Amino acid sequence: xxxxxxxxxxxxxxxxxxxxxxxxxxxxxxxxxxxxxxxxxxxxxxxxxxxxxxxxxxxxxxxxxxxxxxxxxxxxxxxxxxxxxxxxxxxxxxxxxxxxxxxxxxxxxxxxxxxxxxxxxxxxxxxxxxxxxxxxxxxxxxxxxxxxxxxxxxxxxxxxxxxxxxxxxxxxxxxxxxxxxxxxxxxxxxxxxxxxxxxxxxxxxxxxxxxxxxxxxxxxxxxxxxxxxxxxxxxxxxxxxxxxx
Numbered sequence: 001x002x003x004x005x006x007x008x009x010x011x012x013x014x015x016x017x018x019x020x021x022x023x024x025x026x027x028x029x030x031x032x033x034x035x036x037x038x039x040x041x042x043x044x045x046x047x048x049x050x051x052x053x054x055x056x057x058x059x060x061x062x063x064x065x066x067x068x069x070x071x072x073x074x075x076x077x078x079x080x081x082x083x084x085x086x087x088x089x090x091x092x093x094x095x096x097x098x099x100x101x102x103x104x105x106x107x108x109x110x111x112x113x114x115x116x117x118x119x120x121x122x123x124x125x126x127x128x129x130x131x132x133x134x135x136x137x138x139x140x141x142x143x144x145x146x147x148x149x150x151x152x153x154x155x156x157x158x159x160x161x162x163x164x165x166x167x168x169x170x171x172x173x174x175x176x177x178x179x180x181x182x183x184x185x186x187x188x189x190x191x192x193x194x195x196x197x198x199x200x201x202x203x204x205x206x207x208x209x210x211x212x213x214x215x216x217x218x219x220x221x222x223x224x225x226x227x228x229x230x231x232x233x234x235x236x237x238x239x240x241x242x243x244x245x
Contacts, residue, residue, distance in 0.1 A: 023075045025068045028116035036112050039068040039077055039100040043092040053095040054238055055117040055124040057110060058084040061132030064103025083222040084131050090231040097121060103134035107144040125150035127238055132156045132186055139164050146171050151241065153234055156186045156221050162193040166200055172241050176203045176234060178223060183215035203233050
């Protein structure tokens with residue numbers, strides 16, 4: 001990521017001041033296009049707060065609409081029940097900073113957010129993370145952003161993951177599934193097939209509770225009741241990998 005960081009700084013300027021802990025609606029420059037709003041989340045309480053080492057870009061499943069904005073001086077957004085969005089503070093603890101955005105397959109939008117994060121905090125290893133339907137985006141982004149992102153995490157991925165072969169790609173890839181996910185479009189057997197066929201690293205979660213329809217984010221599909229444990233395992237995988245690309 002060092003070469004990418006140098007290029008991005010040349011475009012965006014020197015690193016800016018670190019913001020206070022919590023959520024804020026930030027804006028990433030998009031050249032001659034309107035600035036891209038995203039939800040920036042910081043969590044204090046660790047020595048790395050002022051200088052994180054990792055950035056995660058979170059995209060909600062379902063309709064994929066986050067629509068971050070400021071209303072009466074406060075950050076407002078949709079998809080708050082989504083697994084990744086409701087877990088954003090846990091993603092932002094330790095040497096991590098979290099950026100939540102609308103689900104997108106546009107490489108330019110992801111690179112713009114990565115650029116803005118590095119402009120604020122300095123060099124980061126940046127990972128794009130999708131869940132359920134937004135894993136269609138993480139799979140589509142994998143080729144055009146290969147080597148330009150440190151990695152991609154596909155949680156409760158769509159069944160197309162069974163045919164997604166990342167072996168020729170240089171960025172890292174992780175699949176996360178719940179053993180009891182019964183959503184018909186994100187079957188655990190598809191994740192297991194990808195792991196078996198292509199060797200894609202796989203985290204299998206168990207536990208929690210499912211009290212709603214199978215594809216709802218409050219079911220096993222969305223790691224209901226084990227959100228923090230799931231996030232910590234994802235972050236451990238990220239931190240265990242190479243810090244530079």
